[in-house]
Structure formats: C-alpha cells, structure tokens
Amino acid sequence: MKITEIVLPSVGEPESLEVRLRERPQPGPGQALVRVEASGVSFAEQQMRRGKYYDMPAFPFVPGYDLVGVVEELGAPVGGGKPGPVVGQRVAALTKTGGWADYVLLDAADLVPVPDGVDAAEAETLVTNGATAWRMLFRTARVRAGDTVVVHGANGGVGSVLVQLARARGVRVIGTASARNQEAVAALGALPVDYRDDVPARVRELAPQGVAAVFDHVGGKGIHDSWRMLARGGTLVSYGSASTRDESGNGTLTVLRLVARLALWNVLPNGRSAYFFNLWAGKARNPQKYRADLAEDLTEVFGLLRDGTIQARIDSVYPLRRAAAAMRHAESGTVVGKVVLSPSADDDSR
Known part of the structure; x- marks a missing residue:
C-alpha cells in the first residue's frame, strides 16, 4: 500500500512542494503508525521553505510540525512504564517535520490522547499553539490571576490562544494587532x-507600573520596546522573529543574536528577566520528563477546548495534496486562525 506525503525539495516558493508516494511503513518496537486526520501550516514551515528555520533538517524532507490522527497499527511494546496508545485511539503529536502525509510512523511514547468529543481539526489548532501558549504562560512567565500581560499578535495562532488561556485564569491582557483585527481581539477578552x-x-496608559509579562513573536528592533514595558519582576518571553521572515541571510544567526541580547538583559540588575522560548527544550536531555510535561500540558488545553472555555480558530482546511495553496494562503497576511491540511478533505475544500 502506498502513502502520500508532501516533500519540500529545496529552498523555494510554496509551489515547489512536491506530492510523492512511497511504501506504507510498518511500525517497529515502540512505534505507532498514525493515520493523519489533520496537520497544520505554521510559521515554522514558512521559514523552512526559505531555508531559515534555525534547526531544520537537510533537504529534501517532509514538513509538518504537528498532527492529529488515529492509531492504525502498533509495534511490539518496549520497556515498562504507563500504558501506551491503543489501535483506534485519536492522538496528537509534535513532530517538527513529517506531519504532511496521510500516514506517519511515530514513537508511541510521543503520542498524547485527544479526548472524546474533540474534533480532529480543532484539536490540531492547539497542538503546537496550545502547548506553546500554556508553557510560556504558566511554566516560563508563571503569570497569576490579577496580573497584566502584553500579547503581541493577539489575533494570531499562538497569540489568540495566549489571550484565551490568560483570560481563563483571570489575567488582564493587552493585545496588539492590526486595525482590522481590533474587534476580534476584543472579542477574545x-x-x-x-x-x-x-x-x-x-501600554503605559493602560498599565502605568508596567506589565508582568510580554509575549513577543516579532523580534527585531521591537524587542527593546517589549523589554521596556515590563514592571520590576516582569518577564519577557520571546518566541520568534517574524519581523525578519522575508529578510535575506542566515536564520540561525538571527535567532542566536536574539538569544544573546536576551541573555545580556538577564544580567542587568533591574529585577526583570528575559527568555527565548523553545518548545523542544529539554527533550534531548530528559525525554521521559519532556513527554510527561507535554502530555500534562496538552491534556489541560484539550480539556479547556472540550468544555468550551477556549475556542479553536480554524481559518481554512485544505486537502493534503493542495499543500502549496495552503502555504501560499498562510503567508497572505489575511489568515484568522489556523490553516489546516487534511488528507480526507475533498478537492472543493479551501
């Protein structure tokens, strides 16, 4: 049986993506074959096609930072520990690459159960975005009820989840966005x-003493403004460099310069702190703890989605084979919510 996957062959425009077929893999010990129901189009893939993502693999490769799907087959179990997934169970996974396919082979230990009653595409919008937002808020910045925070890009994928999770915990949020998205940001709270x-x-008008945290995905020169918005004891969490997306040059160097600047600010005696957030930090050093923490965080986020506390924001769903059109749309500047790829979507889907 053949499977379909989308391959990024080299640096190029979205239209350079290729649809390829290969033999369906068989799960080995500790592995699971997942039938993909939904995978997202994120800023990471936009950087990868430009050759600027800071730890991307060598070309060619299959993009796809995350996915939601159903366990189709399981290899032999390995080791002890908690029971793993079962055949027929809906699961989510962070993949970094490889998710743009109709079947994906993954380590069973990396799969997180998706609760019954949660739609696959809706869950997909919260795998990377939800895990990132939850960890930045409650593991990195450690915000509390009554705090005031600034969320840049509050109408974006991560930003909109940050706003919803913060508001659900009684945190006051100041959200930046374009003029046309002001109403949507206000609707989020x-x-x-x-x-x-x-x-x-x-921000000084709204929070004269400064804010407890700023969440900045923009980077560039504006990172200095984010730092100055903090109150004493406040935390700047940088998690991207969107302002440099279309600039030429080495993406790794851009991130390293940003990390160096944040590290320098951390040594200043002013009671504030700055971090560059990396969703993958700690996995290589302690994979068992990383998996346990990720499962805990995503379970919390999926639970809030299921009970209606937060909402999934889907901009559009494209068939997997139309990944090029999906990426072009994701980069259009008109997206509200997440662009999702679905192998089962028909060709009339958008």
Missing part, C-alpha cells in the same frame, strides 16, 4: 492596541 501606534506609550 483582551484590550486591543494597534501595533502601528506608539505601543509602549499606550
């Missing part, structure tokens, strides 16, 4: 600020 205005001045 944040105080909207146009990112083209004097954001630091507006």
